[in-house]
Amino acid sequence: MSKPVVSVVAYKDPYHSLREALELCDGLRDFDKSHKILIKPNLVSWDFELPFPPFGVITTSAVVFALVRILHEEGFRNITIGEGPLAIPKPKGRAMFKTLGYEKLRDNYGVELIDFNEDKFEEVDFGNFKLSVARKVLEADKIINLPVLKTHNQCKVSLGIKNLKGCLNRKSKMFCHGKDWSLDHTFPHLMRKLPVALTVIDGIFTLAKGPGHTGYAYRKNLLIASRDALACDVVGAELMGYRAAEVGHLKYFAGLNNRDTDLAGIEIRGEDVEKHRSYIDYDWEWTVDDTGPIGFQRRGITGLAIRKYDDSLCTGCSTMYNPMLIMFMSAFKGKPFPNVEVVSGKRQVASPGFDYTVLFGRCACVLNKNNPDIKKAIALKGCPPSIQELDEALKEAGIFCDYNEYVKYRHYIFNRYKKEDGFDLGLYLM
Numbered sequence: 283m284s285k286p287v288v289s290v291v292a293y294k295d296p297y298h299s300l301r302e303a304l305e306l307c308d309g310l311r312d313f314d315k316s317h318k319i320l321i322k323p324n325l326v327s328w329d330f331e332l333p334f335p336p337f338g339v340i341t342t343s344a345v346v347f348a349l350v351r352i353l354h355e356e357g358f359r360n361i362t363i364g365e366g367p368l369a370i371p372k373p374k375g376r377a378m379f380k381t382l383g384y385e386k387l388r389d390n391y392g393v394e395l396i397d398f399n400e401d402k403f404e405e406v407d408f409g410n411f412k413l414s415v416a417r418k419v420l421e422a423d424k425i426i427n428l429p430v431l432k433t434h435n436q437c438k439v440s441l442g443i444k445n446l447k448g449c450l451n452r453k454s455k456m457f458c459h460g461k462d463w464s465l466d467h468t469f470p471h472l473m474r475k476l477p478v479a480l481t482v483i484d485g486i487f488t489l490a491k492g493p494g495h496t497g498y499a500y501r502k503n504l505l506i507a508s509r510d511a512l513a514c515d516v517v518g519a520e521l522m523g524y525r526a527a528e529v530g531h532l533k534y535f536a537g538l539n540n541r542d543t544d545l546a547g548i549e550i551r552g553e554d555v556e557k558h559r560s561y562i563d564y565d566w567e568w569t570v571d572d573t574g575p576i577g578f579q580r581r582g583i584t585g586l587a588i589r590k591y592d593d594s595l596c597t598g599c600s601t602m603y604n605p606m607l608i609m610f611m612s613a614f615k616g617k618p619f620p621n622v623e624v625v626s627g628k629r630q631v632a633s634p635g636f637d638y639t640v641l642f643g644r645c646a647c648v649l650n651k652n653n654p655d656i657k658k659a660i661a662l663k664g665c666p667p668s669i670q671e672l673d674e675a676l677k678e679a680g681i682f683c684d685y686n687e688y689v690k691y692r693h694y695i696f697n698r699y700k701k702e703d704g705f706d707l708g709l710y711l712m
């Protein structure tokens with residue numbers, strides 16, 4: 283049996299490098315001019331209020347534009363770009379399309395732009411569970427998956443297969459982060475029902491401690507493409523220093539399809555993977571006794587036990603988790619916190635011995651509703667909780683946060699790329 287082909291191309295400019303990547307893997311071989319093509323970039327989120335560094339977080343518009351141009355040159359006319367970005371408090375896909383310049387693709391090439399959150403979903407049966415998938419995705423003849431080369435603090439890597447989770451409605455996304463099952467065993471099933479014909483991993487940037495803007499981006503200058511979704515992700519994982527066999531969802535997906543994750547079983551064309559393989563961390567380090575991030579310990583923070591998130595924490599609460607940490611940090615004035623525990627997600631049960639228990643999010647509130655070990659609950663019932671809710675509620679325990687510190691932090695993570703070469707916002711804002 284012939285090996286799946288993956289091309290790895292050194293990025294020089296979006297158009298020529300993408301053309302080369304597609305030619306090396308014969309990426310458009312299965313496409314017909316009559317096909318409805320759906321391009322699924324990773325546009326997981328954006329922030330219109332505070333500075334948001336997009337590097338390694340979302341697909342570069344430069345690659346999206348190059349792909350549309352190539353498809354148009356090859357005679358494809360029925361092209362849709364669709365994504366379901368985080369819709370809290372309301373859908374922001376259209377505003378993102380505008381900011382990223384995608385409206386030019388609509389005006390110049392007739393590309394349809396869809397925020398899945400504002401369109402219809404259909405329930406699809408996967409055997410053990412059902413998920414609601416965007417109608418536009420199910421109607422496509424061919425999907426071109428356009429993820430980013432990034433790590434993920436719950437899934438180790440977030441590449442093509444993980445990017446498909448963005449095709450679900452909010453409820454189904456939440457379902458994937460279940461109490462009694464692993465996240466890794468949910469979204470890979472989407473591959474069984476969706477016509478993913480081509481994956482192009484945008485590796486202009488790569489992101490450590492992803493998947494969000496709090497991670498750290500590096501310029502990587504690679505494009506990876508394949509008609510084989512698993513092989514493409516295996517190579518993408520390798521480039522960030524991860525063997526696919528150690529990545530739960532890739533191993534699981536390979537098992538579902540009677541395949542292995544061995545790099546030797548893939549024909550790589552273009553750049554040498556070993557040459558570009560470089561390990562980046564996927565997760566934040568926590569204290570051994572699970573009382574908080576190592577950074578808190580280094581700052582001498584005591585009287586506080588923030589239990590580390592698990593994969594039952596869905597994207598909404600994950601997005602608010604970092605602001606929660608920064609808000610706690612802003613309240614630290616050198617004295618111990620008043621013996622506080624923070625639990626989150628659908629599995630964390632509050633422990634005895636604390637004077638206050640912060641129940642971070644509706645799921646933690648429901649799970650711990652009748653927990654006799656809680657002396658004084660600070661219930662943040664939002665789904666997810668907001669910074670304002672956290673700020674107000676913590677005052678009950680005499681904890682006074684400073685939102686300005688959070689704003690400063692956001693400026694800091696945005697500004698840190700300014701002194702680095704190649705961190706050009708022009709790759710996003712077309």
Ligand code: SF4
Nearest residue numbers: 598599643644645665
């Ligand atoms: S409370 Fe948080 S973890 Fe629970 S469903 Fe809402 S966003 Fe997800």
